[in-house]
Amino acid sequence: MEQSATLEVVVGRVGRAHGLRGDVVVEVRTDEPDERFGIGATVRVEGTERELTVVRSRWAKGSLIVAFDEVSDRNGAEDLRGSVLVVDVEADDDPDDPDEFWDRRLRGLTVVDESGIDRGGVKDVLHMPAQDVLVIDVDGDEYMVPFVRQLVPTVDVASGKIVVSSIPGLLDPNAEEAR
Numbered sequence: 222m223e224q225s226a227t228l229e230v231v232v233g234r235v236g237r238a239h240g241l242r243g244d245v246v247v248e249v250r251t252d253e254p255d256e257r258f259g260i261g262a263t264v265r266v267e268g269t270e271r272e273l274t275v276v277r278s279r280w281a282k283g284s285l286i287v288a289f290d291e292v293s294d295r296n297g298a299e300d301l302r303g304s305v306l307v308v309d310v311e312a313d314d315d316p317d318d319p320d321e322f323w324d325r326r327l328r329g330l331t332v333v334d335e336s337g338i339d340r341g342g343v344k345d346v347l348h349m350p351a352q353d354v355l356v357i358d359v360d361g362d363e364y365m366v367p368f369v370r371q372l373v374p375t376v377d378v379a380s381g382k383i384v385v386s387s388i389p390g391l392l393d394p395n396a397e398e399a400r
Contacts, residue, residue, distance in 0.1 A: 227309040230325060232257045232264060233285075234305050238298035244277075244288045245298045247306070252323075257308060258287050267305035326378050332357050334387045335374075341392070343383065357385070357392065364392050 233254075236246035251257045257264065258278045265272050273289040280286075292298055324346040332340045341359035346368070353368040366372055366385055375384035385392060 227311060229307045230310050232306050232308050235301045238295050239286050241295050243292040243294050243298045244286050245301055247285045247287045249285050254285060264306040264308055267307045331382045332385050333382055359392050
């Protein structure tokens, strides 16, 4: 039986202790917090083999409060502070919604304009309040393109390409609009 490749993905970062029973505030870094921090879920402390099993989690004032089976008191919670939490996921896993994409699957994609000319590559994805933004590397310069259908009409993860609209100035600050 063939095993598929997995990737280590960051899902959160442990913040301050919350209370005396070992609960911690988790800075969420996943689109699936209910799955990644649901009761029975396991995460690993980045750079170690230490696994933590979620025994309870709840949202309070916009923060995720999590208790792990392996952490029984405030001292243990304080020791975890600053730890980055990771999980292993299938490398080719995609969200169920065809209009959603994992950041890890977008990074490294080739960016082409509507005429098919190679313009660069996706360097990162930023999650801003209004919408997500693609950071695109064009010959060593970074351009930020809002990740909206009007500007990014096509995303084809399988072929390794995304299409960005040929709007003057979007990927070239010296471009002048045709008059």
